[in-house]
Amino acid sequence: MEQSSLTFRYKELERAWDGEKVYEVFIGPQHPASGHMRFIVRLDGDIIVNVEPDIGYVHRTMEKLAETKEYIKSIPLFERATIIDSNNITLGYVRALEKLLGIEVPPRARYLRTLLSEINRIASHLYGLGLAGIFINHSTMFMWGFGDREIWLQLAEELTGARLTHTYSIPGGVRSDLPQDFKDRALKAIRYMERRLKDYMKIFFNNPVTVARYKDIGILKKEDAKRLGIVGPNLRASGVRYDARLVEDYGAYREIDFEVPVREEGDALSRLLLRIDEIKISMDIIRQVLEKIPDGPILAEKYLRLIPPKLRKTMEETGRVKFPGLFASLRPPPGEATARVEMGHGEVFYHIISDGSPKPYRVRIVTPSFRNLLLLRYLPVGHRFMDFPAIYGSVDYFPPEADR
């Protein structure tokens, strides 16, 4: 068995700074650039020799709390992990639960899930791009990214009733139907966003300062990305065509014609530009969903039968699901199920073990940021100290998601 590249580099790093004169700088947790984590950056002159991420500042013990709650109550719990991308992160849990329960989701619900997932993905990418802007002190990109995110949050709010914490996907379907005139507003938002993306290119991505700061910085080679198990846009920017939307059969992605963008360079700029590409693809998916969406129920027949006829009638009129009482204590048969869902940051992995009781025996979540944490350790080494925020911004790391 050949020595893996990572182990080799690990030993090399240890040798590089152990016992030598290095300057230690702590970045975070109170720091303009770090948010909710600490990096112990060790410098030799101006060159980074070692970065030690110290996470756990937002560890809210979700895996343990999920064991104390009934299945359905964990959905709002998990969406607090990545509050900016909440439908995608809960969709993985719901998918795993549906596999355990053996439910088929009606087509309309699958399309609606896809719709909200893509809206979330755009919002999440804009959040990441905004942060990537402020990490090189480009305040306009930050403000534009966050400001245009509001457009998508508003669409999500019209669809689900909440800005961030949608709790939209439930086992067997979704919680509410498409509101009236939603299609027009969504298309208007897409047209606006397409115009704005051109502005972004003008002021940020074609800006000489941005290019100087992000180009050829933090190059992640294809082989390294594969060995380190990186996910999401960071992986695709290194030339690997892998996306959980292609892998797992969820949402309506099998019926929609879309391409997963891939870039070859693997540097910080390509990671950012890939997010722009993904926003374009997501808008295309939203267009297709709005055209192709079939009529029908939004909750599985199995649960629809349990709702009293009178309530079912109001449900059809308002388009909002009234939960059947059974939902409070779903009892999946003993067994285990896994699910993978592509979030804005990458692939989230769920593993649920059920022992037949109304509460899960064990829920395991591995979030994309936790898997991408390795990047923050290995990419900055050998770069200058000022490159560290640029690399951090390009990876789009979200601490509450990694800490759970």
Added chain:
Amino acid sequence: MNLREKIEEKLKDIATSIEYPRPDLIVIAVNRDRIMEAAQRIVELGFDHLASVEGVDLPKENAIEVIYHAESYEEELRNTIVELKTRVARDDPKLQSLINVWPNALYLERETWDMLGVVFEGHPELKRLLLPPWWDDIPPLRKDYKVKVEGIIVGTK
């Protein structure tokens, strides 16, 4: 030769059981001293990185089950997750570290140590990851670590 046959041929001499609970999941159970060998063979099949490392506490059987989920970026393998699991004794949970086989086990194994107290021998930095460094209670994901159930508001103490 499809994937199932390949896996059975490759692993039948060391696996204690190979199951297929779902179309996208292959569960391989091995003894704890064969874990390294099994992992290497799975990598040779093409499952080159881990999706997760997790521990499941089984107090009734006095064991902790350590589960590795391996996945692949290859187009023909990516639809499947290989689950490799083994059991270690609950009072002496020791296991060989797999970071030489799957490099991204570095933080995943460290978290499992943090949360369940499974010691991975050969892991270079078994330090607190998510819990505060001054944590001195039993690992929180063990079943005998009780948190208050829902509906009761608790104070900090």
Added chain:
Amino acid sequence: MMVLEIIEYIIRLILSPPIFAPIIYPGLVTVLVILLSIIWVERKIAAKVQLRYGPLYVSKPIGGALQMLADATRFFFQEIIVPRDADSIAFLIAPAASLVLPLLPIVFVPAAPSFVAISVEYSLPLVLAISALTPIVIIVMAWAANNKFTIIGGIREAFMVIAYELSLFISALAMAIFYGTLNLEDIVSMQKSLPGVILNPLAAITFFVAMVMATSRLPFDIVEGEQEIVAGPFTEYTGILYGLVMGAGYVQLYILCLVFVELFLSGWYPYIGLLGEIYPALGGVSLFIKAYLLMVFIVFLRSVYGRYRLDQAISIGWKSLLPLSLASVFLSLGLLAAGVVI
């Protein structure tokens, strides 16, 4: 009789250039007005570009123009913390020095024809030399606070100084060679018909970029690289001490903008004779307007650019600015040899 004479004497004293110039215009009072307005302008412009309002509710009828007054007053009443490990005397004196030192050159900068506090033959090198003292104070601040981030910030300041200072001086010298004098007043009077920027654009570009670097404006605000080193040399400063160092950067920007206008944008021309009859300094008001617009342009860069890396900025300073400034000297010599006479 006596009282009236005394009052008249006092008024005459105040209106005499040696007092009026440093105290009122272009001195202290003007600087205060500029400080209070330019930061507000900066925030408003950034807000406009970023689709926001910016400061507003503090004084809604005038668009929140009192925002900086509120901030400064709040700084004034805030507690001053001196860290235990800091060198307390240097820690307390350096911010005051950092505001006073950039203010000093104002006595040598003419604001109108023959309207200057202290008239010297070598006003251009004097102004540039005194304004070059500020980085030293910033390094003292960084050292006195005795904190990891401040020390990194101080080192960055030191690196930056040597990168831009030379180009700043040489490009100013190029104009002095061309006009054959080191007196700012003479330089301006020679630009009555043709501003210097047309004759020697190389020197103008070099001086402008070096000026942006010297005042730590974007894209060169590396010293306060907040994403890595919190606030650079100013990390530990609280209350009014931070208010002083925050103001110092804008004061330096103001002085250098005045020098830029006098070197390249023909100073107080077009001279407004009507106002000049009321009081000589008022005739040179176009100098002030040009300098203010230049400042507005420089603070507008904040909403367009990100921040360069330290080594990139230094290599811009050494590899681009220095050759350009030398080229501008040769351009001046060439123009002289070609016999371009103003």
Added chain:
Amino acid sequence: MVCPLMGIVLVGNLEESARKASRWFLEKPPIRNLRDWAISFSLWPVHFTTSCCGAEFAAASCPRFDAERFGFLPFLSPRQTNLLLIEGTLTRKMAEAAKIVYQQMPEPKFVILMGVCALDGGIFHNSYNIVRPHELFPVDVFIPGCPPRPEAVARSIIMLQRKVRNSKYIWGDGHEPKGED
């Protein structure tokens, strides 16, 4: 301190008297009004995100909600700020950092607790890794919600401004963070 002056011996604590004199000066009406007006329109929160409510806090200071209208400017280092916003759950590890940040801020300083997790744990009320921030800091304004909308953040700023303008805040003593390390 003993100070022989013109035959009279003044016995007393000079530092204490100076502090009292400056307090008296600051509390005189025109100066107090100016001070409170300035502070209320210059509330600069420190860049300190404790949890997921930070997403809504960021939205509050960005276009469409734009908290900078109130003179609200997230700033670099705790030394230059006067407002600590606890955004969501405060974990035990983060609480240590929050206490240090609070101690580093100069007087007068204010605390806003944002989100139901910061009030009493919220959805994580039975977690083993969280603390209740109101047991650590003297809190000025609570914002309920999970997460509170940006409008709620703006409202909390207005409430705090009103509180400051009415001089209903403590300055100085009794502001030390409580709780063990």
